Structures are given as structure tokens and as C-alpha cells.
Amino acid sequence: MAPTELDPVLLDPTRLSIVSLLAGVEWAEFAWVRESVGASASALSKQVTTLGNHGYVEVEKGYVGKRPRTWLNLSQAGRAALESHVVALQGILETSRQAAEARQDNA
Amino acid sequence: MTERPTAAEAARALQDVDERRDQAFSSTQREARWVSVVFGIVIFLFLAIPDFLGQEAVSWSSWAFIATFITYGILQRTRRGASVLGRPTSVRKQEFSRQYFRNVLLVLLVLVLTVALAALVPDGLTVPYWRTGLGVVLGGTLIYFGPRSRDWLFTKTKSGRGGPGSVAHGSH
Known part of the structure; x- marks a missing residue:
């Protein structure tokens, strides 16, 4: 990807x-x-799956005691x-900004 | 957002990126209340033990004291350990300013020196149970001010963040 590409x-x-x-x-x-994001668990899960499919986010699942936990990290x-x-x-x-300045100069 | 965002949309997106980075950094303040309570009690016990069990108890209580700090350090660095401590994230080192590390080091140094000096001063001082008294003061201070000191460190160092490690600090 080019450095200035969205x-x-x-x-x-x-x-x-x-x-x-x-x-x-x-x-x-x-x-x-x-x-933090203010999303529901299912909505966040969907977005994390999309990000994971693109290789942007990694997911690790585990337990702390008997409680299941999921950790996310950015690749x-x-x-x-x-x-x-x-x-x-x-x-x-x-x-x-440059376009606005140019318009001001022309006016 | 459309395929090609307008300048206003781009500005909003950049602002959101910055706000989220700040939000992530502020998660350093989160830790379970019991952690401060345990550390307060440990410091109190470490200082009070020689008053009740004699100076020879300092050697084994010192090891217990050090072991507590090492265990805390190890727990902080693992995902499961941090969860136990009530820490939902591990903030990247690059996010902290040098000032933050200096402040943390200074606070720890003062604490360790005070505790070490108090434990090593030989018996014979005129005030009885002075170590126990100091333990109550230091332990109580840590229990009461522990979470507040994290807030203070966060506020003091928040303005020093950014620079090359911060992706959203640009021309916007």
C-alpha cells in the first residue's frame, strides 16, 4: 500500500x-x-473478526480461574x-487547507 | 464515512484516533482496589515484625517483602496475571514519557529507602513500637493514596506524551 493511501x-x-x-x-x-468503544459484544466481535481476517488484529482466548477471557492485540x-x-x-x-488558501489568494 | 472522506470527516477521524490513544493510555490508572490494600498491609507487616519478633526477623521478612514486589512485577507482565490484578490492558512502553518513568522511579526509591532504613535501624530508640507506628502511617498512606498517586502520575505525564511514537500527531 502506498504511504498516503486510505x-x-x-x-x-x-x-x-x-x-x-x-x-x-x-x-x-x-x-x-x-x-471503551461503546459497542455491544456481538457488534465488536463482528468488527474484530473483520479486522482479524485482514491480519490487523490478533485474538487470544483463555481463562482466568474459571472465567473465560479474550485478549486483543494489534499486529x-x-x-x-x-x-x-x-x-x-x-x-x-x-x-x-491549501485549496482554501489558494481561494483566498485568488479573491 | 464515504470512500473519499471530506476534510471535516478526516478531521473527525484524526481527532477520534487521538482520543482513543489517550483513552488507552488512561487505562494505566485501572487496577483492583485490593492491590493497594495488600501492599499497604505488606509494608505495615514488614515494618511491624521487628518490633514484635526482634531484629533477626528482618532477614526472612525482607525476602517475603522482595518476593511480593517480584510477584507483582511478573503478574503485571502477563495477560492472565494482569487480569487478576484488575488491569484490562498493558500500555506500550513507547506511550510513556521519560518524565513518567522518572516519577515512578522516584516514588519507588523514596518508599524502598524509607522502609529499608526503618527496618535496619537497630533497637534501642526511646520510642517503643516506632516501626509499627511508621508502618501504620506508610501502609495507610499507600492504601488511601495509592489509586490517587496513579491519577497524579497520569495527569503529570499526560502532557509529555506524543512525538514519533504517536501516529496521530500531525498537521491537523
């Missing part, structure tokens, strides 16, 4: 939120991500995709 997977706001949350952590519990590919996507978004803002 990632179609991350154009979805919920998926972008999940990846942004995970970008700051080594791993996070599924319940914490659900609470290297996911981190690279987010960085690239952010650069592309910044590019859109920069283009818009």
Missing part, C-alpha cells in the same frame, strides 16, 4: 476506533475494548495500516 477497512469509524485503541497497548481485554500489519491511514487523512486536511 485503508478501506479503516474507513469504518468503529474499526478505526478499535485499531486506534489497540495502537496504544500491547494487548487489551475484549471487555475493556467493548466498554504489525494493523499498526502499519493505521499509520498509513492517518497519514492519508492528514493529507486530505492539508490538501483542503
Whole structure:
């Protein structure tokens, strides 16, 4: 992917939120991500599956005592995709700013 | 969001990325209340034990004290251990500023030095059970102010974050 290309997977706001949350952590519990994003467990599970299918998010399941836990972490590919996507978004803002300045100069 | 976001949509998305990164960083503040209580009790016991069992008890109680800290350190670094401690995430080292590490180190150094000095001072001081008293003060302070000190460290270091490790710090 070119460095300034928008990632179609991350154009979805919920998926972008999940990846942004995970970008700051080594791993996070599924319940914490659900609470932070404000999505239902099934909705989050669906988005995590999509991100997992693209190799952006890795899932680990286990138990703490008798309680089941799911941990999520961002893969290297996911981190690279987010960085690239952010650069592309910044590019859109920069283009818009330059266009506004050009309009002001012409006026 | 459409295939090609407008400038306003891009700005909102970038703001969301930054907010989520801050949200992830603020998860460092989360830990079960019982952890502070256990550490408060451990410090109290470590200081009070020589008053009741004599100076020779310092050697084995020191090992127990060190073992508690090592166990805590190990638990923090594993997913299951962190869950036990009530920590839902492990924040990346790159997210912390140098100031944060300096502050944590300073707090730990002061705590360890105070406890070590109190434990090593020989008997014969005029105030009876002074170590027990100090244990109550230090342990109580940790139980009461433990969670607040994490909040303080977080607030003090939040502004120092960002830089090359932060993906969303750009021209927006």
C-alpha cells in the first residue's frame, strides 16, 4: 500500500476506533475494548473478526480461574495500516487547507 | 464515512484516533482496589515484625517483602496475571514519557529507602513500637493514596506524551 493511501477497512469509524485503541497497548481485554468503544459484544466481535481476517488484529482466548477471557492485540500489519491511514487523512486536511488558501489568494 | 472522506470527516477521524490513544493510555490508572490494600498491609507487616519478633526477623521478612514486589512485577507482565490484578490492558512502553518513568522511579526509591532504613535501624530508640507506628502511617498512606498517586502520575505525564511514537500527531 502506498504511504498516503486510505485503508478501506479503516474507513469504518468503529474499526478505526478499535485499531486506534489497540495502537496504544500491547494487548487489551475484549471487555475493556467493548466498554471503551461503546459497542455491544456481538457488534465488536463482528468488527474484530473483520479486522482479524485482514491480519490487523490478533485474538487470544483463555481463562482466568474459571472465567473465560479474550485478549486483543494489534499486529504489525494493523499498526502499519493505521499509520498509513492517518497519514492519508492528514493529507486530505492539508490538501483542503491549501485549496482554501489558494481561494483566498485568488479573491 | 464515504470512500473519499471530506476534510471535516478526516478531521473527525484524526481527532477520534487521538482520543482513543489517550483513552488507552488512561487505562494505566485501572487496577483492583485490593492491590493497594495488600501492599499497604505488606509494608505495615514488614515494618511491624521487628518490633514484635526482634531484629533477626528482618532477614526472612525482607525476602517475603522482595518476593511480593517480584510477584507483582511478573503478574503485571502477563495477560492472565494482569487480569487478576484488575488491569484490562498493558500500555506500550513507547506511550510513556521519560518524565513518567522518572516519577515512578522516584516514588519507588523514596518508599524502598524509607522502609529499608526503618527496618535496619537497630533497637534501642526511646520510642517503643516506632516501626509499627511508621508502618501504620506508610501502609495507610499507600492504601488511601495509592489509586490517587496513579491519577497524579497520569495527569503529570499526560502532557509529555506524543512525538514519533504517536501516529496521530500531525498537521491537523
